[in-house]
Amino acid sequence: MAYKIKSTSVLKELMRDYFQRIGQREKPLAWCTSVGPAELLRSFGFEVYFPENHGALLGATRTAGSNIPAAMKCGYSGDICSYTTSDIGAFLNQSTPLKTQYGLDGIPRPDLLVYNTNQCREVEDWFHFYADRFNCSIAGIHPPRHLHSIRAAEIELVTAQFKRILPLCEQISGQKFDLDAFREVLQLSSEATLLWQQVLRTAMASPAPLSFFDGTIHMGPIVVLRGTVEAKTYYAELLQELQENIAAGRGFLQQESCRLFWEGMPIWGKLRALSDLFVQNDAAVVASTYCNSWIFDAFNEKEPFESSARAYTEIFINRSEQAKFTMLQKWIEDYRIDGVIFHDAKTCFNNSNARFGMPLRLKNKLGIPSITIDGDLCDLRFYSEGQSITKIETFIEQIQNQKSFI
Amino acid sequence: MKIEKHKTSSPHFLGVDLGSAFTKFTVCDAGGKIVHQNLIKTLNIRSRSLKDSVERIYGQFSIKSCCATGYGRSKFEPAQIIKTEINCAAEACLALRPKEKCIIDIGGEDIKIIHCDEAGKVESFYLNSKCAAGTGAFLSEIAERAEIDLTQMSVLAEQSASEREINSFCTVFAKTEIMGWLFDDVPQQDIARGIYAAIINRVNSLRIDSAGPVFLIGGVAANHPFFNNLLRKSLGKEVFVPQKSEFIVSFGAALMAKKYDDKTKRD
Numbered sequence A: 001m002a003y004k005i006k007s008t009s010v011l012k013e014l015m016r017d018y019f020q021r022i023g024q025r026e027k028p029l030a031w032c033t034s035v036g037p038a039e040l041l042r043s044f045g046f047e048v049y050f051p052e053n054h055g056a057l058l059g060a061t062r063t064a065g066s067n068i069p070a071a072m073k074c075g076y077s078g079d080i081c082s083y084t085t086s087d088i089g090a091f092l093n094q095s096t097p098l099k100t101q102y103g104l105d106g107i108p109r110p111d112l113l114v115y116n117t118n119q120c121r122e123v124e125d126w127f128h129f130y131a132d133r134f135n136c137s138i139a140g141i142h143p144p145r146h147l148h149s150i151r152a153a154e155i156e157l158v159t160a161q162f163k164r165i166l167p168l169c170e171q172i173s174g175q176k177f178d179l180d181a182f183r184e185v186l187q188l189s190s191e192a193t194l195l196w197q198q199v200l201r202t203a204m205a206s207p208a209p210l211s212f213f214d215g216t217i218h219m220g221p222i223v224v225l226r227g228t229v230e231a232k233t234y235y236a237e238l239l240q241e242l243q244e245n246i247a248a249g250r251g252f253l254q255q256e257s258c259r260l261f262w263e264g265m266p267i268w269g270k271l272r273a274l275s276d277l278f279v280q281n282d283a284a285v286v287a288s289t290y291c292n293s294w295i296f297d298a299f300n301e302k303e304p305f306e307s308s309a310r311a312y313t314e315i316f317i318n319r320s321e322q323a324k325f326t327m328l329q330k331w332i333e334d335y336r337i338d339g340v341i342f343h344d345a346k347t348c349f350n351n352s353n354a355r356f357g358m359p360l361r362l363k364n365k366l367g368i369p370s371i372t373i374d375g376d377l378c379d380l381r382f383y384s385e386g387q388s389i390t391k392i393e394t395f396i397e398q399i400q401n402q403k404s405f406i
Numbered sequence B: 001m002k003i004e005k006h007k008t009s010s011p012h013f014l015g016v017d018l019g020s021a022f023t024k025f026t027v028c029d030a031g032g033k034i035v036h037q038n039l040i041k042t043l044n045i046r047s048r049s050l051k052d053s054v055e056r057i058y059g060q061f062s063i064k065s066c067c068a069t070g071y072g073r074s075k076f077e078p079a080q081i082i083k084t085e086i087n088c089a090a091e092a093c094l095a096l097r098p099k100e101k102c103i104i105d106i107g108g109e110d111i112k113i114i115h116c117d118e119a120g121k122v123e124s125f126y127l128n129s130k131c132a133a134g135t136g137a138f139l140s141e142i143a144e145r146a147e148i149d150l151t152q153m154s155v156l157a158e159q160s161a162s163e164r165e166i167n168s169f170c171t172v173f174a175k176t177e178i179m180g181w182l183f184d185d186v187p188q189q190d191i192a193r194g195i196y197a198a199i200i201n202r203v204n205s206l207r208i209d210s211a212g213p214v215f216l217i218g219g220v221a222a223n224h225p226f227f228n229n230l231l232r233k234s235l236g237k238e239v240f241v242p243q244k245s246e247f248i249v250s251f252g253a254a255l256m257a258k259k260y261d262d263k264t265k266r267d
């Protein structure tokens, strides 16, 4: 019988309820970047909306391609982040799957925009587009970038930036800052993120009960609902199901001929096709930098500002090449990885890590082979399917040959 | 597809390379010796000529197993196994020379660089997936714009002493660039040489760092000896061009089919 994760039905309900709450507008709405200060915003009673999640939705529903040209006509290059261009295009075209999938009127109007450039500068420009359009207040966190290690001075700097946005949050939400409320939300977020980490770690088992492709679906709540009870409850339930599957020896691929790591952004419009391709070739894609990017194990409600500053500054995308190498090495060892697929996303150099010699370093220092797939998160014009399939299948054959398969 | 099997008693193995321009067939005997090769246009894949080729081969030889490769590999019904053209190329070159090597395969729509270790296993590979720069399609499209007969192109280029090169990697923009050359009355010999030089530049931008020799295979190598010499000079390395180099991948597939048969017998 085909392997299925039963909790997926709960996930769908959870996401539907979340978007319906946004549509009902009972609370003020803050927009936040995916690794932005969501907990702080929730502590003020904001409902939080994440445009990157919308970008992923546009990619997954393959509606990005029809919306990107509208943003280009508005002056945004087709070479910049296709989350940004497809989202802005969808806004200009008034055409979003949020209408058909979740019954919203359109892209929801923000009361406040808050970004963190820990991932890229693109989000700042993206959010400023909406600040202008909606004449809406905007605030940003600008941490130091590409850090080798995180020092006290950096934590201090980012902590001060977190604190600097408090008056604006108070003004827009109409609520005074409440430290206990912040601690409480952070505690919930911390519990959810650690459960998410355990969920991902179930894939260390063989056969793995969760693939990278499953992870990109089940990560919804840790992106959009962190800091809520629902997210924590969901991951506890999902974890239990996956642990039961491990105990019963059930995995998405019963015979794993090799275990692979996906580095970089998902190709949202090709998730199913790629997932099937790997499975047909008996290759298990069991871990990724992408899904691991929402593990914030530094959260500590006793030091809510400092630990938030640390957690959001030490993420993979904001690290030096050497720090990234160390993180990759750990994942490769923990998940017993045989090879790495680098996705070189044409419109997101921030999250494409094959360009500064990382594949060669992995090969030379760890003996880990890799391939680089040219593609994009949303813009499928940058993805050549025939060539990519040949690359992936050759790579799998190469690893299988090395493991003495024919 | 209805197939008549086992006409001869000695076992044979079929490799079929369904490339973007041509589909190549190679039949080997149990000792890996090539006993038959033919090619048809891939465009005819749904037509009589594919069926004819397959029926003829299965009618003539006792095919024990068949391996399909190339972009159409998953669509070839008679195949027992499917392998990518990169691994088939490595398998074939291993049979030709069991040493560390770098294979450059320039096909209709792609260019592949394959690094093989001493055991002939693929160590790493490159395959273009952004554009058709440096491929057979690049060559033929630009030659067509310059009204150069592809069969004469190598001979023409040999007569040129020009150092002029096409700068653009993009096939379409290279065609525009050639328009300028035509307006400037650049002789066809120099244009032919310039087109080859552009492909050499493309190859030079890729990593070819194997200590061993270079094997040049694929349709471009088979039909353009001037290009092969230019590449030799540019790399400053030994460059082997196997005979009938456009069939090398199908030969590798036939060897894979044999390997598969040996393994099935063992199991």
Ligand code: SF4
Pocket (backbone or CB within 6 Å): A052, A081, A082, A083, A084, A119, A120, A121, A122, A123, A265, A347, A348, A349, A350, A351, A377
């Ligand atoms: S990290 Fe990449 S995909 Fe994400 S918002 Fe920035 S540029 Fe876009």
